[in-house]
Amino acid sequence: MNKKTKKRARISGFWLFYGTLLIVLIICSALFLGYVKGSLKLYEAAQPGRYMDQVLSSIRSMSPQELVEAMGFPEADISRFDDYEAYKLVFAEGLLDSELTWTGSMSYGKNAVYELRSDGKKAAEITIYSVGNQVRLGLMSIPEWELESIIAVGLDTHIYDITYPSAFRVLVNGQELGREYRIGEAPIPDFEYTSQYTDMPVMISCRIDSLLQEPEITVYNNLGKEIPFQVTGNEIVIEPVFSPEGFPHELREEVDPLQIAKTWSKFLTRDLPGPRYGLEEARSRFIEGSDFWNMAYDYAVGVDITFVSDHSLASFTNEAVTDYIRYTDDCFSCVVYFEKNMRLSRTGEMRTDIFNSRLFFVRYDDRDDGINNPRWLISDMQAITGADS
Secondary structure (H helix, E strand, O other): OOHHHHHHHHHHHHHHHHHHHHHHHHHHHHHHHHHHHHHHHHHHHOOHHHHHHHHHHHHHOOOHHHHHHHOEOOOOOOOOOOOHHHHHHHHHHHHHOOOEEEEEEEEEOOEEEEEEEEOOEEEEEEEEEEEEEEEEOOOEEEEEEEEEEEEEOOOOOEEEEEEEEOOOEEEEOOEEOOHHHEEEEEOOHHHOOHHHOOOOOOEEEEEEEEEOOOOOEEEEOOOOOEEOOOEEOOEEEOOOOOOOEOOOHHHHHOOOHHHHHHHHHHHHOOOOOOHHHHHHHHOOOEOOOOHHHHHHHHHHHOOHHHHOOOEEEEEEEEEEEEEEEEEEOOEEEEEEEEEEEEEEOOOOOEEEEEEEEEEEEEEEOOOOOOOOOOEEEEEEEEEOOOOOO
């Protein structure tokens, strides 16, 4: 080989080496730039905010049941009328139906805590934690995150104050409202006199708290019929309006309210025979020593009875016994109505005296004879005015 040929071979080898080296450098540079770019993407994706976006996206894709299983719920001293498991499902459904966002960040060592907001209102706390760091380029530390917990917060509870007659029934979510919820009781004004001789219904006040959801409240009256009511704020007041029914035929064998009322009416107009205008017959159905028993005596010996005009009793018309209400085994009331027609002796003019009152009867033994012999006696009479009709 001559010198010229050898020189060409050396030149060709140099350029081949140089080209190969250049290609290797280009490839290495490309790989390095790709590595750097990938590292930067990893670093950006590894920021807590980016990870929280992934968590939020994951939550949105869950079903309500999956979200309940993924979440934690605080221990709650809830009412026995609530079903906590059912409430959790309702809570999750509400979250998924709302606009979910995350906000805030509080760091506790390797943990970061964020707020999960439902329509702008804090609904849960999300905690993520760092499980390690990936070092890139010898300088760049890229954290790796995992979800630690989603804990529901701000569980709203409801409170209701319910006042109702003790003869009524109140159900909350299908369960009887028991004595353990009572916070007080008060007498019913209409039973002031009768309650002196027997136990009468009272107004009961109850408080139900720690209700997770708006409850379904049902009220049944003294006849066991469901009745409507109004809720004012968080207060429900059931007025003591008792529903009447027909007067039992079997009770008429024990007591005749119409005849008792007519006897009393005749006494008031001096139409009863006997000493002191028939006093003893007139008050025979009042409890001995009661206000009405004493009032009858005062009327018989007073001057008012002497002012009754002379007359003759013509008839009783439009007689009725209605609106029977049974309060307890030993107490009932009914409305007695009749018109007493009288003719004035001096002028012959007809006058009508209307009796329209609610009579309260108690089964009571007012005889001090050592024998337990209760009978139906009047404890109260309440005149019915136009406003009461």
